[in-house]
Amino acid sequence: MIAYCSYYDSDEYVLNLLRSEMRYIKICPEGIKQDVQKKIYWLRKECERRNIKEVNMGNIVKRDEILKQSHAALQKLLKSKADALPKDFNETRFLQNCMTVLQDTKDIEKCQPISIARTMLKGAFLGLDFFNKECYAIPYGNQLNFQTDYKGEIKLAKKYSINPIKDIYAKLVREGDEFQEEIIDGKQTINFKPKSFNNGEILGAFAVVLFKDGSMMYETMSKEEIESIRENFSKAKNSAAWTKTPGEMYKKTVLRRLCKLIELDFDTIKQQKAFEEASDFEFKNEPTTKEESPFNEAVEVEYEEVSEELEQEQLDLTGTPFEEGEK
Secondary structure, eight states, X not given: OOOSSOTTSXXXXXXXXXXXXXXXXXXSOGGGHHHHHHHHHHHHHHHHHTTOOXXXXXXXXXXXXXXXXXXXXXXXXXXXXXXXSOTTOOHHHHHHHHHHHHHTOTTGGGSOHHHHXXXXXXXXXXXXXXXXXXXXXXXXXXXXXXXXXXXXXXHHHHHHBSSOEEEEEEEEEETTOEEEEEEETTEEEEEEEOOTTOOOOEEEEEEEEEETTSOEEEEEEEHHHHHHHXXXXXXXXXSHHHHHXXXXXXXXXXXXXXXXXXXXXXXXXXHHHHHHTTSSBOOTTSOOOOSOOGGGSOOOOOOOOTTSOOOSOOOOOTTSTTOSSOO
């Protein structure tokens, strides 16, 4: 038996290798098709041995088609919204990073291409990088939602604050740490002395912004307060972000609250809308503006339900990273 993978290869590597061969068999020369079929057979056997979920060829084809159409739709949106993008925006790098991230996004084939493109467009408006984890595209059912990361929140605050920021950060307060907040002569101050290498229970979180003019602001939240907001207002309270990295979500939550106190001056209304919609939380009881979101605008981009027959002209994908085959 030919060893197509080793015992030490990860499950993800084996699965990606199988997916690659299942794509390749559609375009490979007839003379080597039998060898490719044999490789697919043994890779499937290896997946079964490792108890890896079976790969469905139909899903792979659908996924590839969704990614092709999403790339084309995003390209058109970036060109039509060029006036709302940051001055230093690099379209080529942004597209490459977006598609790299989307290829590894679970259940992306359940989302519509235009929905995917509009979600990624929000990151473009704000100048955030999906690949560097300054923001995320997270599937909720058949919808792809945009969220900023803790790093992205800090980047935006520093860039768009009217009062120039010297430093801004958020910290967790754990059992055993010393945390004190005071008002002395009308000035607010905080003192924090964390215990070294402390893995104790999280008691809460705080965020601080220091301005270049010497002033400062801060915000504090207890663990109970953060968990209450998560329970009542989070769009995905049981997502991997909350269950696997709760500390990062605690810091992002208190930092987002602090940012409400910082006067941010975005270059365009589209940037402001993208920032407002990037929170994990949805406060339904708060009054909302009647101004229509720029992400609901009609965009002339052709796409299709992959499971249905083509009813309209195919998008021209020549030159995109998803063009099938090699010339």
